[in-house]
Amino acid sequence: MDKKNTRPNIPEQIQRELWARAAGRCEFRGCNKLLYKDSLTQKRANLAVISHIVAYSSNGPRGDIVRSQQLEKDISNLMLTCRDHGKIIDDKEREIEYPEELLLEFKREHELRIRMLTEAKEDAQTYVLLLQVPIDKHPIRIDQAVAFRAILPKYPAEEMATVIDLNGMTIPTASAGFFQVAVQSITEQTRRYLHNRFDKMNIKNLAVFALAPVPLLIYFGYLLGDIDHVDLFQRHRDSQNWIWKDEAETEEGKKFYKIFSPETTFDSRRKIALLLSVSNLVKRSEVEATLGEEPLVYEIRAEEPGLDFFESRKRLEAFGYEVRKLLESLRVTYDHTCEIHLFAAVPSPAAIEFGRHIQAHHPLFLVYEYQKATRVHLPALQVNIHSREQI
Ligand SMILES: [Zn+2]
Known part of the structure; x- marks a missing residue:
């Protein structure tokens, strides 16, 4: 038996x-x-x-x-x-x-x-926030379990991640009203979220996983600007997960970005453009076609722009450093009244990182969305309208 x-x-x-x-x-x-x-x-x-x-x-x-x-x-x-x-x-x-x-x-x-x-101590805890916005009408889903794995050794402060989800938007990405509606929804949801968490609790960390059109990511980063500890994550195409890769030792001390500035720094008649070439090279000819003239061009360009360039946290940190330096030099060079046309080919965390560094005393940014199919940059939204209120 x-x-x-x-x-x-x-x-x-x-x-x-x-x-x-x-x-x-x-x-x-x-x-x-x-x-x-x-x-x-x-x-x-x-x-x-x-x-x-x-x-x-x-x-x-x-x-x-x-x-x-x-x-x-x-x-x-x-x-x-x-x-x-x-x-x-x-x-x-x-x-x-x-x-x-x-x-x-x-x-x-x-x-x-x-x-x-139940074990986690406060400083080892992090809130987990997911942003999902359809890209070219494709709905976006980020798996919470995958996000929780990527934040290790930190622990999620709440049982569930919070999702700011715009997948229900019926307006196609390319149409005129899209960014306006999306900005309004993201602003409301993000403000409510931050208000409920960061004013009341002792937890200071926020882990962010976001997939959305680049202008919205920049704007989203701008909304998160006041939070000190934000961990940004990137979905890696090869491993299909969100875990940052260890830096190779050969990257120690390496320069990841080239910085370009215009030859003349000030010419009030000309437009100012800022190009961020990380996941792709932003073509100057396309920028000129958009603006209808040759602008004064600043650029942060990855050593080798490409979809896989942004693989380690170190490259994100180095990018943040270059952004801070550049924004500071723009602030010193130009006054509040100027506008900067922003063209960004960057992965999600770089876009958010850029937005996080924009402060009220910086200029106003006019952010463009690149239409891959037609190779045209379309104006999408403005960041830092508050800079106008100080004039
Ligand atoms: Zn059951």
């Missing part, structure tokens, strides 16, 4: 530990249902089942002639779930859909998250 079909009695102590590890919530991915009270009536109730990953019976789901018995009371093989998900796990017919490795992943993910949330 090697097959047994009666459910083993799980010792009290193991049950208690499992409840503690799961924090009384269903461990099935995406569920998280609270299992000690009824969510409708708020009455105390035990809604949990303890499910076996490797079934206690060798002919049950994921069962094994040897391991079933070995693992029948082993906490590493047990999941606390709601009844619905317990049923799914115990369903032999769905075994292929829910292999052992996947269920172990659900369990690990859930228990790690609980530990992170």
Whole structure:
């Protein structure tokens, strides 16, 4: 008799530990249902089942002639779930859909998250904010679990990331009203978010994951300017994740950017353009075509502009440094009344970083959006309108 079909009695102590590890919530991915009270009536109730990953019976789901018995009371093989998900796990017919490795992943993910949330000290905690704005009508989704992985060793300060989500916008990116509506929505959502968190809590860190048209990222960064500790993340195309790569030792002391300034610094009749060439080279001819003249050109250009240039935090920091220097020199050279036309081919964190450094005493920026299909820069939005209020 090697097959047994009666459910083993799980010792009290193991049950208690499992409840503690799961924090009384269903461990099935995406569920998280609270299992000690009824969510409708708020009455105390035990809604949990303890499910076996490797079934206690060798002919049950994921069962094994040897391991079933070995693992029948082993906490590493047990999941606390709601009844619905317990049923799914115990369903032999769905075994292929829910292999052992996947269920172990659900369990690990859930228990790690609980530990992170309860163990974390304030300074190791960070708020996690996601910004999703459709790009060329393509909806944008950023996976919260992937973001939580990228912030390690910091811990999320809240169980869920906050999402500023504009995917519901029905106006296409290229149409006239798009940026106006998006700016209004992002401003309101961001202000509300910051007000609720940073005025009241002790946590100072904010981790930002954003995918949106570049002008909105710059504007978004401008809204975040007052927060001291902002960690920006980048989605890397090769690894498909948001984890910054370690800097290669060969990058030590390397110069990442070239800076260009106009030969004459002041000519009030000419327009001023600032080009940011990081993920791509901003073509001067296209800028001239947009402005209808040859402007005074400033540029921060990556040594090798390209989509993969921005891979390490160090390159972001070096970019921030160049931006601060350049904004300061613009402030000294020009007064409030001037406008700067901004053309940026940059990855998301660089755009936000640029916006973060714009301050009220800097000039007004007219930000353009590049239309890849037509190779035209279209005016999108203005940043730092407050500079006007000081005049
Ligand atoms: Zn569940």
